[in-house]
Amino acid sequence: MIRLDNIEVSFGDFTAIPHLDLHVQPGEFFTLLGPSGCGKTTALRTLAGFIQPSAGTVHVDGKDVTRLPSDKRQVGMVFQNYALFPSMSVWENIAFGLRVRKEKPADSDRLVRDIARRVELSDDQLSKNVAELSGGQQQRVAVARALVLRPKILLLDEPLSNLDAKLRHQLRQQLKDLQSQFGITTVYVTHDQDEALAMSDRVAVFNKGVVEQVGTPQEIYDHSATEFVCNFIGDSSALTPEFVAELNRLSGAGLSTDASSYLRVEKASLTPAADGGTAVGLPGTVVSRTYHGLHSRYLVRSHGADIRLLVREDGGPQPEPGSPATVYLQPEHILQYHHAARNAVEREDQAVPLP
Amino acid sequence: MSGSTARSMVRSPFVLIVGACLTWFITAFLVWPNVNVLMATFFPDGSFSGRAAEKLFSSQRAMKALGNSFLLAVALSITVNLVGIFVVLVTHYFRIRGSRILFLGYASTFIYGGIVLAAGYKFIYGDKGIVTSLLVKVFPALDPGWFSGFFAVLVVMTFATTTNHMLFVANALKGVDYQTIEAARNLGASTWTILRRIVLPMLKPTLFAVTILSFLTGLGALSAPQVLGGRDFQTITPMILTFTNSPTSRDLAALLAVILGVATILMLAVMSRLEKGGTYFSVSKVSSALEKQDITSPVANVVVHAVAYLLFAVYTLPVVLIVLYSFADGAAIQTGQLSLGSLTVDNYVRVLTQQSGLRPFVVSVVYSALAALIAVGGLLFVARLLQKYRNWVATVFEYLLHIPWILPSALLALGLIISYDHPNPLVGGAVLTGTTVILLIAFVTVKIPFTLRMLKASFASVNSSLEEAASIMGAKTLYVFRRILLPLVLPAAAAIAALNFNSLLDDYDTAIFLAHPLVQPLGLVIKANTDGAEGVEGVANTFVYTVLLMVITGVTMYLVYGRSRQKGPGSKRLPAVPPAAVPPPAVSSVSGEDSKLPAAPVR
Numbered sequence: 008m009i010r011l012d013n014i015e016v017s018f019g020d021f022t023a024i025p026h027l028d029l030h031v032q033p034g035e036f037f038t039l040l041g042p043s044g045c046g047k048t049t050a051l052r053t054l055a056g057f058i059q060p061s062a063g064t065v066h067v068d069g070k071d072v073t074r075l076p077s078d079k080r081q082v083g084m085v086f087q088n089y090a091l092f093p094s095m096s097v098w099e100n101i102a103f104g105l106r107v108r109k110e111k112p113a114d115s116d117r118l119v120r121d122i123a124r125r126v127e128l129s130d131d132q133l134s135k136n137v138a139e140l141s142g143g144q145q146q147r148v149a150v151a152r153a154l155v156l157r158p159k160i161l162l163l164d165e166p167l168s169n170l171d172a173k174l175r176h177q178l179r180q181q182l183k184d185l186q187s188q189f190g191i192t193t194v195y196v197t198h199d200q201d202e203a204l205a206m207s208d209r210v211a212v213f214n215k216g217v218v219e220q221v222g223t224p225q226e227i228y229d230h231s232a233t234e235f236v237c238n239f240i241g242d243s244s245a246l247t248p249e250f251v252a253e254l255n256r257l258s259g260a261g262l263s264t265d266a267s268s269y270l271r272v273e274k275a276s277l278t279p280a281a282d283g284g285t286a287v288g289l290p291g292t293v294v295s296r297t298y299h300g301l302h303s304r305y306l307v308r309s310h311g312a313d314i315r316l317l318v319r320e321d322g323g324p325q326p327e328p329g330s331p332a333t334v335y336l337q338p339e340h341i342l343q344y345h346h347a348a349r350n351a352v353e354r355e356d357q358a359v360p361l362p
Numbered sequence: 363m364s365g366s367t368a369r370s371m372v373r374s375p376f377v378l379i380v381g382a383c384l385t386w387f388i389t390a391f392l393v394w395p396n397v398n399v400l401m402a403t404f405f406p407d408g409s410f411s412g413r414a415a416e417k418l419f420s421s422q423r424a425m426k427a428l429g430n431s432f433l434l435a436v437a438l439s440i441t442v443n444l445v446g447i448f449v450v451l452v453t454h455y456f457r458i459r460g461s462r463i464l465f466l467g468y469a470s471t472f473i474y475g476g477i478v479l480a481a482g483y484k485f486i487y488g489d490k491g492i493v494t495s496l497l498v499k500v501f502p503a504l505d506p507g508w509f510s511g512f513f514a515v516l517v518v519m520t521f522a523t524t525t526n527h528m529l530f531v532a533n534a535l536k537g538v539d540y541q542t543i544e545a546a547r548n549l550g551a552s553t554w555t556i557l558r559r560i561v562l563p564m565l566k567p568t569l570f571a572v573t574i575l576s577f578l579t580g581l582g583a584l585s586a587p588q589v590l591g592g593r594d595f596q597t598i599t600p601m602i603l604t605f606t607n608s609p610t611s612r613d614l615a616a617l618l619a620v621i622l623g624v625a626t627i628l629m630l631a632v633m634s635r636l637e638k639g640g641t642y643f644s645v646s647k648v649s650s651a652l653e654k655q656d657i658t659s660p661v662a663n664v665v666v667h668a669v670a671y672l673l674f675a676v677y678t679l680p681v682v683l684i685v686l687y688s689f690a691d692g693a694a695i696q697t698g699q700l701s702l703g704s705l706t707v708d709n710y711v712r713v714l715t716q717q718s719g720l721r722p723f724v725v726s727v728v729y730s731a732l733a734a735l736i737a738v739g740g741l742l743f744v745a746r747l748l749q750k751y752r753n754w755v756a757t758v759f760e761y762l763l764h765i766p767w768i769l770p771s772a773l774l775a776l777g778l779i780i781s782y783d784h785p786n787p788l789v790g791g792a793v794l795t796g797t798t799v800i801l802l803i804a805f806v807t808v809k810i811p812f813t814l815r816m817l818k819a820s821f822a823s824v825n826s827s828l829e830e831a832a833s834i835m836g837a838k839t840l841y842v843f844r845r846i847l848l849p850l851v852l853p854a855a856a857a858i859a860a861l862n863f864n865s866l867l868d869d870y871d872t873a874i875f876l877a878h879p880l881v882q883p884l885g886l887v888i889k890a891n892t893d894g895a896e897g898v899e900g901v902a903n904t905f906v907y908t909v910l911l912m913v914i915t916g917v918t919m920y921l922v923y924g925r926s927r928q929k930g931p932g933s934k935r936l937p938a939v940p941p942a943a944v945p946p947p948a949v950s951s952v953s954g955e956d957s958k959l960p961a962a963p964v965r
Contacts, residue, residue: 090544092564153548
């Protein structure tokens, strides 16, 4: 559906994106994820036609659109702040593109009302000024305005970033529902990993203009391809060579002691699994405990490594700081990266897989 | 918040002293003079009389002047918007080659305006003007008096008042969220559609406001019609001046001033009504900065570039010629023929060394400096109290202090003249009319609204915890004011004083009513020179005065705005002047309405 090939974007001397290849499947909810300044928005704007790449091509539905202006690309966009026109009513906002295309007024009205119904905006709300709407309603107006022109793809630029946490959760779901209802190919930009994991079919993790990994949310979480992805997604503890060596000794696993090694917080435990399994226990000392209600966060020092882990507050034993404890983990959960390559050991072929 | 009720104000001696001084000043100089004008108009002998109105309606001259004023006001509202919007779009919205240079050219009216600008245009395009002399040589059939009357007044005032657009409209344009423009483009809108349907509607509230300011500027115009209007085009304010000078027609002057005042109040009421009608600004929390737009049609692009540079020439030609001819000898000024050999600094030497040349300059500097210091010094305390106490007493005081903002300066001046031309107990039984003090009082009065608003804003920007911290440690009111607040507000206060000083330096509209005959400030001397009273030497002197004024204004504006802009965002100091209430330039309008602009609630 969307192909970005060999894209390079520079602003003057600064190269924002040195080399980018991305393929998005039809109907997919595809997310560009990364910290601020990583080039994800630049990539989206290149796709939208607001930025001309200095090299490479953009294809939408098999057609080369690299030199086409934004309105000829059949892409709809929802902006970070929705960019609703403050001097117009909701109806006028949604009808704007239709009127620019010189659709018949009757057709425009029918299309506007039709799309408004589908995003659950009432007729009453259509006549309101956009400033009178709540954040969630504004978002639906922005989506309706983009979709009424029947674009082939929908681009969403951090549409939830300026909302408070509760509304963000609610609208995240609404947005995802709208997308599956319309079945439209969607490219979504966010810096919020939680959002990316919960909403996406596939995620591309950006760092300094480079895609570090493309995969399903589970792939990038459980099998982070690079050290950056491992650190950016989820929460993990860095392990020391001594810790890894001890783990090798106890379990017989052949883990490298030169590589940077990490363990996700939820993969470590203070109690052995009920069925025994392949978990091994390493002795340590509880350094601190922070109570969170649902669970407590523990810091346990073992063989020089500070292992962070979560313990459910289900009434079980809760060791206090200073007391000895055993950290249980499975060697195959260890994520390892070589510094020079920056890629996951033995998993280099997985970086930027192309479907 | 403690101490915000009216009753608690009475308990503080500091408040009582300031309040007593303020009450006296407001009564004596803001309320009483204007009540007096109303009485002189409608109750000349203690009982109601419509004689002034009858006299007015039967005076053809006065009725014509009234009509002319409204004609000028309407025409000016249109022309200023046309030129002003174009200038703003060219410098801030469209990608135009050399827009930085264009901006500097259009901004030349920031550093000279009022009587100085009117005089400058007359010396260049007037019947004996430099450009006219050259034109007559090329086209002998040309009428030497081509640049006069309604046309000339409109042209000069149009170019003099686009400063409002450069300040307020340009500022509003910067507030337009660029994402809305991108969104419109993504939906297929053309450059022209985006401008017409998205950008201009968002500027509507600001455009309304500047339109009303332009209307008021045209209505109250004084110096431009006087200098360039000729016999056929006279307006209300010059008429008020004429009638004021003869005691038998003072009631007529008063009535005209009242009409002007009522029209002004009505327009300002309309403006604040429109303001409340709704802001079109950002329904969003994050917005992105505006990027310049390309004009896609090559033909339109060429046309816009051509018009932009033509306007640039119109704006800069007077400045360039004034600077050049300020170095020219008398012969060159008379013939318009300038050669390198005729350039000297003699004019400067004469103005700066001879008593007659230097005197008006010194008079203006002394008056302006005193008025600027008194206004800022006095209002420091008042602004502080008004910012601290929010109750009905404070609100009443604040409204009263805005009287000079809603009334034309001609009305205020007339009020002072007729209230203090006999011994008055309000000022200890003294007669003020005809003394040097009355102009100082008027200068201070005129500057009150602007000074008050700016000072209040800078007090409001001081973190209130500082004050609370100081008082928790036992500091008393005055001590907190002196040691905590004053140092923080001082840079802003200095900047406001400098801007006041600037705008008073070339004042004409107030001085023409009130100046002492032997202590004439610069504005009056420049006006006299445009009448040809002092011959070529007078013209040369005016050029020198103008250049000196431009230098002073330019330096002040740079010190107030230029440097604070260069300071990085890391700077923790308060901005010299709160950016939200950008004041207009010192000498920005031909009519003297500039005292209103800063206070204009333009967002």
